Amino acid sequence: xKNSLLIALREFKERIGxxxxxxxxxxxxxxxxGLIYLMFTLGGNSxxxxxxxxxxxxxxxxxKIMPGTDKAVDYSFYNGVITEVEFADAKKFQKYxxxxxxxxxxxxxxxxxxxxxxxxxxxxxxxxxxxIERRLExxxxxxxxxxxxxxxxxxxxxxxxxxxxxxxxxxxxxxxAGWAGLFYGVLIFVFIFLFGMTILRGVAKEKSNRIVxxxxxxxxxxxxxxxxxxxxxxxxxxxxxxWIAIIAAGLYFxxxxxxxxxxxxxxxxxxxxxxxxxxxxxxxxxxxxxxxNHFIELIYERMQFxxxxxxxxxxxxxxxxFYGALFAAIGATTGSESDGQQFVLPLIFLLCFALYAGYYxxxxxxxxxxxxxxxxPFTSPVVVxxxxxxxxxxxxxxxxxxxxxxxxxxxxxxxxxxxxxxxxGILQFGHRVRLRHLFKxxxxx
Amino acid sequence: MLEIKNISKSFYKKEALADVSITVRKGEVxxxxxxxxxxxxxxxxxxxxxxxxxxxxVRFNGDxxxxxxxxxIGYLPEERGLYKGMTVHNHTLFLGRxxxxxxxxxxxxxxxxxxxxxxxxxxxxRIEELSKGMAQxxxxxxxxxxxxxxxxxxxxxxxxxxxxVELIKQELIEMKAAGKTIILxxxxxxxxxxxxxxxxxxxxxxxxxxxxxxxxxxxxxxGLYAVRFKGSMIAFVNALWxxxxxxxKDILGDDRFVVRxxxxxxxxxxxxxxxxxxxxEIEAAWEVLPSMQDVFIALTKEKEEVVNEK
Numbered sequence: 001x002k003n004s005l006l007i008a009l010r011e012f013k014e015r016i017g018x019x020x021x022x023x024x025x026x027x028x029x030x031x032x033x034g035l036i037y038l039m040f041t042l043g044g045n046s047x048x049x050x051x052x053x054x055x056x057x058x059x060x061x062x063x064k065i066m067p068g069t070d071k072a073v074d075y076s077f078y079n080g081v082i083t084e085v086e087f088a089d090a091k092k093f094q095k096y097x098x099x100x101x102x103x104x105x106x107x108x109x110x111x112x113x114x115x116x117x118x119x120x121x122x123x124x125x126x127x128x129x130x131x132i133e134r135r136l137e138x139x140x141x142x143x144x145x146x147x148x149x150x151x152x153x154x155x156x157x158x159x160x161x162x163x164x165x166x167x168x169x170x171x172x173x174x175x176x177a178g179w180a181g182l183f184y185g186v187l188i189f190v191f192i193f194l195f196g197m198t199i200l201r202g203v204a205k206e207k208s209n210r211i212v213x214x215x216x217x218x219x220x221x222x223x224x225x226x227x228x229x230x231x232x233x234x235x236x237x238x239x240x241x242x243w244i245a246i247i248a249a250g251l252y253f254x255x256x257x258x259x260x261x262x263x264x265x266x267x268x269x270x271x272x273x274x275x276x277x278x279x280x281x282x283x284x285x286x287x288x289x290x291x292x293n294h295f296i297e298l299i300y301e302r303m304q305f306x307x308x309x310x311x312x313x314x315x316x317x318x319x320x321x322f323y324g325a326l327f328a329a330i331g332a333t334t335g336s337e338s339d340g341q342q343f344v345l346p347l348i349f350l351l352c353f354a355l356y357a358g359y360y361x362x363x364x365x366x367x368x369x370x371x372x373x374x375x376x377p378f379t380s381p382v383v384v385x386x387x388x389x390x391x392x393x394x395x396x397x398x399x400x401x402x403x404x405x406x407x408x409x410x411x412x413x414x415x416x417x418x419x420x421x422x423x424x425g426i427l428q429f430g431h432r433v434r435l436r437h438l439f440k441x442x443x444x445x
Numbered sequence: 446m447l448e449i450k451n452i453s454k455s456f457y458k459k460e461a462l463a464d465v466s467i468t469v470r471k472g473e474v475x476x477x478x479x480x481x482x483x484x485x486x487x488x489x490x491x492x493x494x495x496x497x498x499x500x501x502x503v504r505f506n507g508d509x510x511x512x513x514x515x516x517x518i519g520y521l522p523e524e525r526g527l528y529k530g531m532t533v534h535n536h537t538l539f540l541g542r543x544x545x546x547x548x549x550x551x552x553x554x555x556x557x558x559x560x561x562x563x564x565x566x567x568x569x570x571r572i573e574e575l576s577k578g579m580a581q582x583x584x585x586x587x588x589x590x591x592x593x594x595x596x597x598x599x600x601x602x603x604x605x606x607x608x609x610v611e612l613i614k615q616e617l618i619e620m621k622a623a624g625k626t627i628i629l630x631x632x633x634x635x636x637x638x639x640x641x642x643x644x645x646x647x648x649x650x651x652x653x654x655x656x657x658x659x660x661x662x663x664x665x666x667x668g669l670y671a672v673r674f675k676g677s678m679i680a681f682v683n684a685l686w687x688x689x690x691x692x693x694k695d696i697l698g699d700d701r702f703v704v705r706x707x708x709x710x711x712x713x714x715x716x717x718x719x720x721x722x723x724x725x726e727i728e729a730a731w732e733v734l735p736s737m738q739d740v741f742i743a744l745t746k747e748k749e750e751v752v753n754e755k
Contacts, residue, residue, distance in 0.1 A: 006542050014530065211526035214587070216495045218515060218543040440457075 003219040004227035011231025015198065016238060024194070025239050029246035037254065048072060050124055052114075053096040055082045058104050065135050072127060084115050100132070100161075107140060110159045125161070133159040178362040181389030184308060185358045185382030188316050192381070193351050195236040195320065196327035199228060200343070203331025203426075212426055221423040225332070226415075229324040236320065311388055314404060319381035322411035329418035333425040333438060350378065358382035365390055375403050377410035446471040446626045447492065447595060452501035454487055461487040462498070463650045469595075469628060474621050476637045476644030476658075477630040478737075480745055484650045485630045486523060489597055492628075493520050505595075516545040519593035523600040523630070525584045529573040533564065533583055536572060537590065544591040551590065558586040562612075577604050585613065589620075596620065597628045602636060614640060634737040644737075648745050662734040665743050669733040670714050673703045676725035684724040688712040705733055 015021055050073045054061065063077040076096065087099040098116040106112050112132060120128075136159060203225075206212040215224055330343050357379035361370040365387065373379040374387060380403045392399060421438065447469040454462040462484045469475045479485050490496045492503055494515060503510045505517070528536055534555070541551035559565045562582050572580060581604050589596065598617075602610045610633075617627055617640055629641060637644060638658060645655040654661060669692060674681065678694075681704060685691065689712060692705040706717060714732065721727060735743070 003543060006539065010528075010539050014528070017530075206526070209526035209529070210522065210524040211528060213490075213495065213522040214520070214525060214540065214584075215543070217493045217518070217520040217522075218540075220512065 001223075004223045004230065007215075007219065007224060007227025008231035008234065011202070011228055012234045015232060015235035021235065021239065025242045026246070028239075029243045029250060032243070032247055033250040033254070036251070050074070050097045050120065050128070051076065051095060052098045052100055052128060053078055053082070053087070053093065054100045054102055055080065056102040057081050058102075060102055060104060060106070060139065061135055065131055072124070073131065075131075087115060088117075098128075100128070102132075106159075107136065110136075112159060112161045114161050129159060129161045132161065178365075178386050178390045181308075181386035182358045182362055182382070184312055184385040184389070186355060188312070188319055188381045188385065189351055189354055191236055191240060191316065192320050192323045193347070195232050196323050197344070197347075199232050199324055200327040200331040202228060202232070203328055203422075204334045207332070207334065207426060216426070221332075221426055222419045224426075225325075225328050225419055225422045229321065229328055233317075233320055233324060240316070308385070308388055311400060311404075312385065315381040315384055315407070318404065318407045318411050322377055322407060322414050325411065325414040325418035329421040329425075332418075332422040354379045354382050358386050361386045362390075374399065375406050377407045377414075380407050446506060447628075448504040448507075449488070449492065450502050450504070452488065452491055452498045452503070454484075454491060454496070454498045460650045462491070464501075465647065465650075465652050466501075467645050467652065467655065469626060470643075471626055472621065472624050473642040474617065474627045474629055474640050476641035477628055477647070478632075478634075478637065478644050478741060479647035483647045485647055486599060488647070489520075489522075489599055489628070489630060492597065493518065516591065517594045519544075519588040519591065519596040521584060521588040521596075521598045521601055523603070525581075527572045527580060527584065530571060532569055532571055533575070534568040537583065537587055540587040541590045546591050554590050554592075555586075558590060562586060578606060578609055581605055582609070585616075589616075593625070595626045595628070597630075599630045600632070601629070602631060602633050610636075634741060637737045646741065646744050654744055658737065659734070661740050662737070665735045665740045666732065667735060668708045669705055670708070670717060671703055671705045671731055671733050672717070672721065672727060673697070673701070673729040674721070674725040674727050675701050678702055680724045681721070684720050685717075686720065688720075689717060701728075 049071075052073055053076050054065070055078050056063075057080050059079045061077065063079070065075045082093070082099060082101075084099070087093045087096070093099070097118070098114050098120070101113045101115075114125075114128065206215070212224075219227075327347075330347075334343070357373035357376075360367075361373055361383045364370055370383070370387075373383040376383075384400055384403050388400060424440075447467075449465065449467045449469075452462050452465045453460070465484070465488060467475075467488075477485050477488065487496070491498045492510075494510065494512065505511075505514045528539075531539070537555050538548065538551050541555070542548065546554070556565075559568065562585075564579065564582055564586070567575065567579060567583075572583070575583070585601065588598070596617075601613055601617075605613060614636060617629070621627060621640070629637070631637060641658055643655070643657045644661060646653050646661075654664070656664070672681075677700070681702070682691070685706070688709050690707045690709055692707045694705070695703040697703060708714075708717070714730075718727070718730060
C-alpha cells in the first residue's frame with residue numbers, strides 16, 4: 001500500500017509538472033467555453049423566419065401571443081381543430097411552417113405539440129417555447145386573484161413543447177436534456193481516454209527504458225500498476241476540477257456579460273408580480289425587452305447540475321478504474337514503446353463505439369440495445385449520463401445503481417485481469433504481441 | 446546467506462534455467478559467469494522475485510525468501526533505466542523511499558554517497574542532462590543507498606571509463622570488508638579474478654562449474670610453469686633439452702627473462718628446476734594458472750563439444 005502510494009505520488013507529480021498538463025488545463029475549458037459561445041451566437045443554417053399557426057380552439061390565448069414584436073416568428077391563430085393530415089396536405093396551410101396545438105389542458109400539464117414541415121434549429125424551437133411559456137404565465141397570473149405558492153409553482157413549471165415532423169409525427173423530438181447528458185458522457189470519455197493513453201504510454205515507456213526492472217525489485221507488479229493508475233487518476237481529477245472551476249467561472253461571466261439573464265422568475269417578488277400583472281403597460285415593457293435566452297435555458301435549467309454531479313463523479317471514477325486497468329494491461333503487454341501506437345486505432349474505435357452507444361440511446365431510449373448499453377461496462381458511463389438527464393421513469397431509478405454496481409464489479413474484474421497480464425507481460429521485451437501470449441499470461445497465476 | 450535450490454524456469458518452449466542450485470555465503474563476493482543468454486539475468490530476477498520460477502526454491506538467511514526480504518537486497522540490473530525527466534535528487538529520493546527508507550534517512554545517505562561519488566553538483570540536474578557515466582553512478586548509488594546486506598550487480602562496470610571502473614571496484618572491496626555479500630554478474634573476467642571469492646559458471650541454462658576462483662583455475666591448469674631468471678637465453682634453451690617446450694617469453698632487461706614452459710612426457714616442475722640449476726640464475730619459478738578468461742572459454746567450449754558429440 002505504501003509503495004503504491006509512493007508510485008502514485010511520483011506519477012501525480014510528474015503529470016502535473018508536465019507542460020501538457022498546464023496547457024490542457026487551460027486550453028480544454030477555453031475550447032468548451034468557445035464552443036458554448038459559438039453554439040449560442042451562431043444560429044446555424046436553418047430558416048431564420050417562421051410562420052406558426054396556433055390551433056387554439058378554446059381561444060385560450062385570446063389570439064395574441066406576446067406584446068411587442070419578434071421579427072423571427074409570425075403567429076397566426078385559428079380557433080378550431082386542425083389535424084396533422086389536414087395541416088400537412090391542405091393548400092391553405094402550406095404558407096405555415098409549423099402548427100402549434102393548444103388547449104385548456106396546457107395550463108395544468110404544461111405540454112404542447114408542434115408539428116413542423118422542416119425541422120427548426122434549436123434556437124427557433126427555444127424561441128417558440130419561450131414565447132408560448134410567457135403567454136401562459138400571463139394567462140395564469142391573470143386567472144389567480146391572490147396567488148398561492150402551489151399556483152405560483154404551476155406558473156413556474158416549464159412548458160414542454162413536443163416538436164414533431166408533421167409528415168412523420170412519430171419521429172421523436174430533439175431532446176435538449178439528453179444532449180446535455182451526452183455532453184457529460186463525452187466529457188467522461190475524453191478524460192478517461194486522455195489519461196488512459198497516459199497510462200498506456202507511461203507503462204510502455206517504463207518497459208522500454210527498463211526502469212521497470214529496478215522498480216519490480218522493490219514492489220510487486222500489482223502495486224506498481226495500482227499506483228500508476230491511482231497517480232494518473234489523481235492528476236485527472238485535479239485537471240477535471242480545474243476544468244469545472246474555469247468553465248463555471250466562464251459560464252458565470254457569460255451569463256453576466258454576454259447572455260444577460262433579464263427575466264429571472266425565481267428572483268421576483270410574488271405580490272409585486274400579481275399587482276404588476278394587471279398593469280398591461282408594465283407587462284409590455286417587460287416582455288418587449290425580453291428575448292429568449294438559450295444560454296440560460298440550457299446551462300442553468302437543463303443541465304441539472306445538482307442531480308448529475310454526484311453520479312457523474314461516480315461513473316467517472318469507476319469508469320476510469322475500468323478503462324485505466326485495461327490501458328495498463330495493454331501497455332504492459334507491448335513489446336516496445338512503438339507497439340503501443342498500434343493499439344491506438346482499436347482504442348479509438350472503442351471510444352467511438354461508446355459515444356455511438358450514447359447517441360443511439362438518445363435516439364432510441366426505449367430500445368433493447370439502449371438497455372444493453374446502459375449496463376454494458378464499456379458503454380455505461382456515457383449511456384447512463386444520457387439516460388439520467390433524459391430522466392428515469394418512476395420506479396426505475398434503481399437502474400442507475402445497478403449499472404454502477406455492474407461497472408464496479410467489472411472494474412474489479414478488469415483490475416484482476418490487468419494485474420495478471422501486467423505481471424506476466426511487463427518483463428517481456430522486444431516480442432510481437434500475439435493473442436496466444438495474452439491467453440497464456442492470463443492462465444498463468 | 447542465499448540458498449538457491451533446483452531452480453528451473455522456461456519461457457514458452459525455451460528453457461532459461463534447468464535445475465540450477467547455488468549457495469552464496471555471507472560476506473563473499475560471488476561471481477555469476479556465463480555467456481550471453483546463458484540464464485544469468487533470469488536467475489537474478491528469480492532471486493529478486495521479479496519472476497517466479499517454475500520449480501525450485503530460494504532461501505534467504507535460512508528461510509524461504511519473502512517480499513519483505515527484498516528490502517535487504519540492493520539490485521543494479523544490467524539494462525537499468527531511470528526516469529529521464531526527474532532530477533537526480535528526486536529520483537534518488539523516490540527509489541530510496543521505495544526501498545523502505547524514511548525521507549530523512551534517504552537525505553542523510555544521499556549526502557554521504559553524493560559526496561563520495563562527487564555528484565553533489567548534479568542534484569538539481571535532470572537525468573536526461575547527465576552523461577552515461579554520470580547516470581551509471583546515480584544508478585549505483587540508488588542500488589546501495591539502503592545499505593543492503595546482499596548486493597546483486599548485473600554488469601556493473603559496463604558503460605564506465607577505466608577510472609570509474611576502479612572506483613566501483615574499490616567500493617565493492619570496501620563493502621566486502623564491511624561484511625556485505627555481493628553477487629556479481631559480469632563478463633569482465635579481470636575483475637572476477639580481482640574481487641570474487643567464488644564463482645559459478647552457467648551455460649545454456651545449466652550450471653557447469655562452481656568453486657573458488659583458484660579451484661576453478663586449478664581444474665583447468667595446462668601444465669604451464671614460469672621461470673624468472675638472470676643469464677643467457679641460449680643457455681636456458683640448451684638446458685631444456687627435449688623434455689620441455691617453451692610456450693612464451695618476456696624480456697625484462699639485457700639478461701633477465703620470464704619464460705613460460707610446458708612439460709613434455711612425464712616431466713615435472715622439479716625436473717625443470719633440476720635441469721636449469723647451474724645453467725642460469727633462477728630468481729623465481731611458479732606454476733601458471735589459467736586466467737578466468739581462459740577458464741571461461743575452456744569450460745564453455747568443452748560443454749559445446751559434449752553437446753555436439755551427443
